[in-house]
Amino acid sequence: MxxxxxxxxxxxxxxxxxxxxxxxxxxxxxxxxxxxxxxxxxxxxxxxxxxxxxxxxxxxxxxxxxxxxxxxxxxxxxxxxxxxxxxxxxxxxxxxxxxxxxxxxxxxxxxxxxxxxxxxxxxxxxxxxxxxxxxxxxxSDRNEIRKISLPNGQGYSLIGIEDIVHIEADSNYSVFHLANEEKITVSKVLKEYEEILPEHQFVRIHKSSIINLDYLKEYSYRNGYEVLLKNGEKIAVSRRRASDLAEKVRSYTSFESEK
Missing domain, CATH: 3.40.50.2300 (Response regulator)
Structure with missing residues (x-):
């Protein structure tokens, strides 16, 4: 009871x-x-x-x-x-x-x-x-979410959003790729984190991928749509999300220059 x-x-x-x-x-x-x-x-x-x-x-x-x-x-x-x-x-x-x-x-x-x-x-x-x-x-500061808690089986890992490089969908799970090369798998779908993370900084580029624009190095059309991240990973961009990514990159560049 x-x-x-x-x-x-x-x-x-x-x-x-x-x-x-x-x-x-x-x-x-x-x-x-x-x-x-x-x-x-x-x-x-x-x-x-x-x-x-x-x-x-x-x-x-x-x-x-x-x-x-x-x-x-x-x-x-x-x-x-x-x-x-x-x-x-x-x-x-x-x-x-x-x-x-x-x-x-x-x-x-x-x-x-x-x-x-x-x-x-x-x-x-x-x-x-x-x-x-x-x-x-x-x-206390309603401007944006700064940290998120990720269930890890024994409790929760508290992660700063600046440490998230990208998030990858794996069926009904989400795999967080962090700046220290650690990976954390969470039993929640990608859409939940798409709704939580600051939308000016994180963008859904594919049904199975969300990236942190802080780690975007290159956006290429050469071999189909894809991004190159600062950690060397290449991730495909779906055709229907390409224009949204381009707009987010422009907005994020302006946002960063105004800080």
Whole structure:
């Protein structure tokens, strides 16, 4: 049985989530309900909490301001939010769990099952704390995502986006090629990272490839469309993405010159 709290300023959201958990997630025991971050801090100080269902947009303090207390408690956070494009991108980049409102029952069950597995396997330690810390950093400067968390089997590897040379699709997996020549394989499709990474710097050049324009050395038409990266790798560019790449290169060159 996992002890959980619900943190949300909206009464309907609190009561509906409570009902969904009671009816569909028998492994969850609701230890308390808070309508503000201040009330949530009080609950965390008085109880041992395993899971926090945390709303983001709340008056006064938003949900992210509870993060320091969450780190101390080692609870597993599942963010609940109406759509905020940047916040959602930051949450995804740090491989943290979220539920979009209105909450879907199947997605709720999946999130609870995932939390239960992570807690039982004691995977909520240092790597998750680093992900929460990095989320706070990303959200303090909403210009762009600076680091992403990549699941590695034992936890997460926190990677600076400047260290990503390119990402290669391998069926339902994504292989990250890093500047230090390390490769990290992640069980997520390429599209998820296309949506997370800064679009002015990373470009999809093929159904199986995303490149970091920082590492682009040459764009050639000689042997079909292809790019040469600074690490010596050559990667094909699909014909339908060629014009998009050319436009991104022009934009990125202008962006860099304006820094």
């Amino acid at each position: 996992l002890n959980a709290i619900i943190v949300d300023d909206e009464e309907f959201a609190r009561s509906s989530l409570y009902f969904l958990l009671q009816e569909n997630c028998e492994q969850i025991h609701i230890s308390g309900i808070a309508k503000s971050v201040a009330e949530a801090r009080s609950l965390l100080s008085q109880n041992t909490i395993d899971v926090i269902f945390l709303d983001i947009a709340m008056p006064g303090e938003n949900g992210f301001e509870l993060i320091p207390n969450v780190q101390h408690s080692k609870a597993h956070v599942i963010f609940t939010t109406a759509y905020d494009q940047y916040a959602l991108k930051a949450i995804k980049a740090n491989a943290l769990d979220y539920l979009l409102k209105p909450i879907d029952i199947d997605e709720l069950k999946a999130a609870v099952d995932k939390a239960s597995k992570h807690i039982s396997m004691n995977k909520t330690g240092q790597s998750r704390t680093e992900s929460l810390q990095n989320l706070a950093v990303n959200l």
